Amino acid sequence: xxVRETPILETEKTRFLSNLLLxxxxxxxxxxxxxxxxxxxxxxxxxxxxxxYDPLAIEPVARLTEPGATHFFGTDHFGxxxxxxxxxxxxxxxxxxxxxxxxxxxxxxxxxxxSAYFTRIGSVLMRVVDxxxxxxxxxxxxxxxxxxxxxxxxxxxVIGIVYTTTTARILYGMxxxxxxxVFVDAAICSGVGHTSILLRHILPNLxxxxxxxxxxIFAFAQLQAAALDFLGLGLPPEIPSWGNMLSESRIYVTxxxxxxxxxGLLIILSVFSMNLVGDAxxxxxxxxxxxxxxxx
Amino acid sequence: MLAFTxxxxxxxxxxxxxxxxxIFLFIHLIPxxxxxxxxxxxxxxxxxxxxxxxxxxxxxxxxxYLKWLTNLLQGDLGTSIFFQVPVLSVIxxxxxxxxxxxxxxxxxxxxxxxxxxxxxxTKHGTWIDQITSGAAMFAASVPTFWLGxxxxxxxxxxxxxxxxxxxxxxxxxGGLANLRYLLLPSLTLAAPNAALIxxxxxxxxxxxxxxxxxxxxxxxxxxxxxxxxxxxxRNALIAVAAAFGFTFAALxxxxxxxxxxxxxxxxxxxxxxxxxxxDYPVIQGVILVIVVLYMVVNLLVDLAYSxxxxxxxxx
Numbered sequence: 053x054x055v056r057e058t059p060i061l062e063t064e065k066t067r068f069l070s071n072l073l074l075x076x077x078x079x080x081x082x083x084x085x086x087x088x089x090x091x092x093x094x095x096x097x098x099x100x101x102x103x104x105y106d107p108l109a110i111e112p113v114a115r116l117t118e119p120g121a122t123h124f125f126g127t128d129h130f131g132x133x134x135x136x137x138x139x140x141x142x143x144x145x146x147x148x149x150x151x152x153x154x155x156x157x158x159x160x161x162x163x164x165x166x167s168a169y170f171t172r173i174g175s176v177l178m179r180v181v182d183x184x185x186x187x188x189x190x191x192x193x194x195x196x197x198x199x200x201x202x203x204x205x206x207x208x209x210v211i212g213i214v215y216t217t218t219t220a221r222i223l224y225g226m227x228x229x230x231x232x233x234v235f236v237d238a239a240i241c242s243g244v245g246h247t248s249i250l251l252r253h254i255l256p257n258l259x260x261x262x263x264x265x266x267x268x269i270f271a272f273a274q275l276q277a278a279a280l281d282f283l284g285l286g287l288p289p290e291i292p293s294w295g296n297m298l299s300e301s302r303i304y305v306t307x308x309x310x311x312x313x314x315x316g317l318l319i320i321l322s323v324f325s326m327n328l329v330g331d332a333x334x335x336x337x338x339x340x341x342x343x344x345x346x347x348x
Numbered sequence: 349m350l351a352f353t354x355x356x357x358x359x360x361x362x363x364x365x366x367x368x369x370x371i372f373l374f375i376h377l378i379p380x381x382x383x384x385x386x387x388x389x390x391x392x393x394x395x396x397x398x399x400x401x402x403x404x405x406x407x408x409x410x411x412x413y414l415k416w417l418t419n420l421l422q423g424d425l426g427t428s429i430f431f432q433v434p435v436l437s438v439i440x441x442x443x444x445x446x447x448x449x450x451x452x453x454x455x456x457x458x459x460x461x462x463x464x465x466x467x468x469x470t471k472h473g474t475w476i477d478q479i480t481s482g483a484a485m486f487a488a489s490v491p492t493f494w495l496g497x498x499x500x501x502x503x504x505x506x507x508x509x510x511x512x513x514x515x516x517x518x519x520x521x522g523g524l525a526n527l528r529y530l531l532l533p534s535l536t537l538a539a540p541n542a543a544l545i546x547x548x549x550x551x552x553x554x555x556x557x558x559x560x561x562x563x564x565x566x567x568x569x570x571x572x573x574x575x576x577x578x579x580x581x582r583n584a585l586i587a588v589a590a591a592f593g594f595t596f597a598a599l600x601x602x603x604x605x606x607x608x609x610x611x612x613x614x615x616x617x618x619x620x621x622x623x624x625x626x627d628y629p630v631i632q633g634v635i636l637v638i639v640v641l642y643m644v645v646n647l648l649v650d651l652a653y654s655x656x657x658x659x660x661x662x663x
Contacts, residue, residue, distance in 0.1 A: 271489070279492065312501065320491070
């Protein structure tokens with residue numbers, strides 16, 4: 053028996069990996085997108101070893117230097133190296149994206165699941181979600197930011213709250229569909245508790261749609277964070293994020309167009325890649341959940 | 349239909365009340381004394397005491413809320429700390445710019461989004477479809493402010509064809525030609541939203557193409573163009589109409605950014621500036637107006653939807 057079990061486990065493991073990559077089979081653009089995201093993650097993690105300069109080091113003599121051999125992406129109005137700042141910007145992008153996904157999926161996921169399963173609590177909780185959804189996304193984020201100090205964690209919380217409502221609504225719909233499935237009835241009949249039904253019988257079925265939703269939230273969060281930075285209400289100005297770089301260099305762009313082009317392209321390509329990946333992943337989803345996902 | 353209309357309107361009321369409570373409480377969520385916050389940094393203790401009494405801040409919160417609501421219904425949204433004029437007139441000042449911006453953006457969205465989406469759907473699976481769908485997703489990935497800055501760089505700074513910022517009213521010198529100031533902003537604002545409409549039109553046309561009545565139309569020998577237009581396109585538009593509520597919310601959010609990029613004297617820029625100036629009464633007032641407007645749009649969309657597709661109200 054032992055001899056047979058090990059290879060089965062191994063094939064399951066490899067099957068899991070190939071299942072994860074399955075959506076990208078035959079989709080060149082989505083595969084390129086995935087590769088780009090891997091590259092960005094690499095930059096984010098190894099930023100200190102990749103960057104030729106300190107992203108905060110001011111070099112007044114070299115201010116507004118054009119892109120060239122010494123400064124690949126040129127320098128800004130303080131003489132800071134744009135390339136190094138862009139690489140560190142990837143770090144912020146990753147942090148904001150993952151943070152927002154974490155906040156919205158855990159809080160929104162909890163609200164959505166509980167609301168759908170316990171309909172009485174749900175009727176109250178989902179009304180609250182409805183009310184919050186009456187506020188346009190960026191506006192809600194702006195208003196919340198007036199209540200908080202500008203910081204990384206607050207930006208994550210604020211954008212996270214915005215997508216918590218969407219996630220709650222989506223999960224609510226999906227759990228309502230699953231609740232009436234036979235396997236849930238079977239679990240109830242065999243005396244399984246509510247928590248266990250939710251976590252061990254319903255949640256595992258929702259992992260793939262949640263992952264797809266996460267990819268879209270990740271993409272939207274980038275755009276929201278960049279907009280908040282641009283308006284001067286996001287990350288503190290001293291942090292090199294792509295949005296802050298664009299916000300600061302705004303008045304110099306007529307003289308130094310590279311300050312607009314590089315951080316902008318990084319945002320666009322990252323958001324585009326994430327959308328492509330999400331789109332590819334959605335196409336290989338269980339058809340029951342396809343329409344629930346709020347993507348591009 | 350009438351019953352559905354009444355039911356739908358009544359369903360809006362609780363949400364509206366809850367939202368108004370939230371907006372009312374906003375001023376109490378800010379750390380500090382609300383009267384001091386409302387009067388700004390320059391206020392004297394006497395002024396604060398007067399406003400505390402006037403607003404009834406010494407009374408229970410629900411009394412304050414009711415008083416605020418009564419004022420609201422009489423059109424009194426409070427006074428701007430920065431401008432020292434009623435909030436309503438601050439909002440009214442921005443209404444022309446934002447209104448025309450929204451109108452021109454909608455025109456772009458409809459003119460660009462619907463035909464391109466329809467072409468992508470009829471050419472489903474071909475390279476035309478792949479390119480338009482890809483381009484639409486790309487457009488939805490571009491930050492609004494970045495597109496705005498880039499358009500300014502090309503069309504205003506580089507080519508000098510269009511003004512880069514500001515908007516003089518059409519009632520001032522220049523008349524309707526002043527609308528050219530809104531050409532770049534509206535294009536900026538339309539791009540990501542047109543992209544969403546392209547994808548939506550395409551998706552819903554592909555959905556409708558699978559319906560039985562389309563197969564019937566085809567099998568009775570109708571011309572493919574007639575089927576595409578009369579049976580598929582027109583029914584697909586119902587789903588598009590339903591998405592306009594969502595588009596409105598996206599428009600409002602992005603208008604805040606666009607108006608800031610182009611320095612337009614609209615409501616969106618007023619929100620940002622009020623936040624930076626800590627002009628809380630204006631923030632409160634504008635948010636309230638936008639939320640109410642958003643709910644009205646959603647209500648109208650739902651009603652239009654049930655009128656376009658009578659199957660909806662039967663559910």
